[in-house]
Amino acid sequence: MNFKQMEGSKSGFLSKENYIFLFSALAVVYIAGLFIPLMENDAAQFSVMALRMHQLNDYVNLVKGTEEYLDKPHMHFWLAAFSYKVFGVHDWAYRIPALLFTVLGAFSTFGLGKLLYNKEVGRLAALIFVSAQAIILANHDVRTDAVLTGATVFAIWQFAAYIRHRKASNIILGAAGMAVAFSTKGQIAVFVAGIAILCDLIYTRKWKVLWSWKVIAGIITFFAFSAPMLYAYYLQFDLHPEKFVNGKYGNSGVWFILWRQSFERLAGERGMQENSDFFFFHHSFIWAFLPWSLITFAAIFNGVKRLIKAKFQYKNDLDFLTLGGFIIAFHVFSLASFKLPHYINILFPLAAVITAQYLYRLFETAQDGIARIVLIAQYVVVGACVLLLILLNIWAFPIDNIFLGIVYVLLLGLVLYLTFARKALYQKIILMSAWLIILVNFMLNTNFYPKLLEYQGGSEIAEMAKDKNIDPESIYILEGRWSRSLNFYLQQETPSLSLEEVRIRTDHDKDLWIFGYNKQKQMLEEAGIKFKEELTTMHFMCQR
Known part of the structure; x- marks a missing residue:
């Protein structure tokens, strides 16, 4: 055919x-x-x-x-x-x-x-x-x-x-x-x-x-x-050839x-996670x-x-x-x-x-019997995704924007309507599935991810530094503990200082800010380095 x-x-x-x-x-x-x-x-x-x-x-x-x-x-x-x-x-x-x-x-x-x-x-x-x-x-x-x-x-x-x-x-x-x-x-x-x-x-x-x-x-x-x-x-x-890169x-x-390149990844070389x-x-x-x-x-x-x-x-x-x-x-x-x-x-x-x-x-070819089995499988997908959305956007990160909440409810209503309404079989499979993923990702992109990333320390600290008008050139990181999001939102490759360099600079620089995590803060405290002001935020790795 x-x-x-x-x-x-x-x-x-x-x-x-x-x-x-x-x-x-x-x-x-x-x-x-x-x-x-x-x-x-x-x-x-x-x-x-x-x-x-x-x-x-x-x-x-x-x-x-x-x-x-x-x-x-x-x-x-x-x-x-x-x-x-x-x-x-x-x-x-x-x-x-x-x-x-x-x-x-x-x-x-x-x-x-x-x-x-x-x-x-x-x-x-x-x-x-x-x-x-x-x-x-x-x-x-x-x-x-x-x-x-x-x-x-x-x-x-x-x-x-x-x-x-x-x-x-x-x-x-x-x-x-x-x-x-x-x-x-x-x-x-x-x-x-x-x-x-x-x-x-x-x-x-x-x-x-x-x-x-x-x-x-x-x-x-x-x-x-x-x-x-x-x-x-x-x-x-x-x-x-004098450059030392990738261990050689x-x-x-x-x-x-x-x-x-690809053979290294196939073999898991250069310390790549096996x-x-x-x-x-x-x-x-x-x-x-x-x-x-x-x-x-x-x-x-x-x-x-x-x-x-x-x-x-x-x-x-x-x-x-x-x-x-x-x-x-x-x-x-x-x-x-x-x-x-x-x-x-x-x-x-x-x-x-x-x-x-x-x-x-x-x-x-009018294989409606098989299509009905496909539809049942999609019902399972819809149910699992809606349950996950409820967990993420109501329990973990509650919705606090009324306008967005109304849009979410309307989209959810559309998905449920397509799920239970009597529509042409093939239209129902496609429309229900497509509108489901639209609902899922609109909620993720407008509620879940923005709130999740409030727990990403680098981007949050960069925003705090801008609000306080801190000169990015006065910000350093301690002992090479990088934050790429900090660097991007400060629009610089934030330089690194050793603990001894921090000690020396604190005696001369009036405006010195050190970015670090709990371990780096503990290192500063154990070295007897005092700080006058502290900006803090929670930090978790938001992805692998």
Whole structure:
């Protein structure tokens, strides 16, 4: 059965008006997330590294605190520094590139779904992508993953279009997108895009597309767009073998990014926390791809079953690009010794297309019995999420804004209405799930996270210092106990003093402020160093 022929053959799936309302509401959620204080560690750390670039006009050297940084490549930091230059140094300005690349990722996911199936699958895939929990999270707790994901799915879409249409523009755009992704986080982008496209070539048997001058043009484009990052690495590390970085001398930045980086993470080298749990990403995916993750598991099972039944023969209503790309990459990641949940974000566009085509196929083939089982699973998701919202926003951090409280009640009422109302089966599954995640993240972004981050000491102390008009240049940290959020909101790399240096300076400086935690305060007291005034706040690590 050909999805492209079936498009528009039935009504009652999801109207354009529904898409407009959903994307508009999600835009509000994303915009609300722009103004949350930056969280430690990575988001605050990366924002300060980009701030250093901006303040010193040094776009070659990556520096973390006082140390040379050889891990993530330059693109994320360049984009953030450029955003500071355009908009000024603000936490929301740091997040703008992530938001723009998420928009690119949504558009590319739509394009990929439309290319492989039809426009309806593309629309739903884009909706699923931007409403996935970890994608929303990645736009306020901004690391490198939003830029990486958007650029990678753009590359996959363009390469897949080249395989089908053989246009030079597609392979050149794809190569440029992959170069941006590679310059953001390294080989993982090339691996994911490469696996997906290899799976597509194996399934479609269109190997002849590789024997063309256009492929050579694509390779040249990839290295041309990667050249600024490679050259910056060459200047910072290859020309300076005397630098002691990552525990050794003689580092080659170019060799590191072209070969060593991902293997270090796979092996858990350089003191990276080892996580040998093979199923870590499997259970992380359940929350990270909410509210769609349970449907995705069913979609993957169904897709594999249909491929086996078809004996891997090509069919228009099947694709191996998303299914094979997702399964293979996901399980290769699971073999790594170093794992964090956001490492699988790059696969979410593929998961979105897999899920969208599954729901659309259930609809078009009138498999209402299976769809009712899917609906029951989504009832469980709704119940669990609403219960968690009550715990977080009523018990842990009570709502104290009347206007926001009214909005929360209205959104909750809409979710409950969609849960219990008699509506078309497939509309109910999609609308209930999407509005649920809108409710969840609007409450998180406007109530939970702002209140949680009142317990992040660095950003809170920076705000207190501004209120008291304390000169940031008079603030130091004790014994290298860094706070990246303090540095960002003071807009400086706060210098460190030893205990002896503090003792000497207290005899000469009239205005000396020391930032520290309980341990540092105890060190000062035991050394007999007295302080005239104290600014205090509670501090807890708000994330891992």
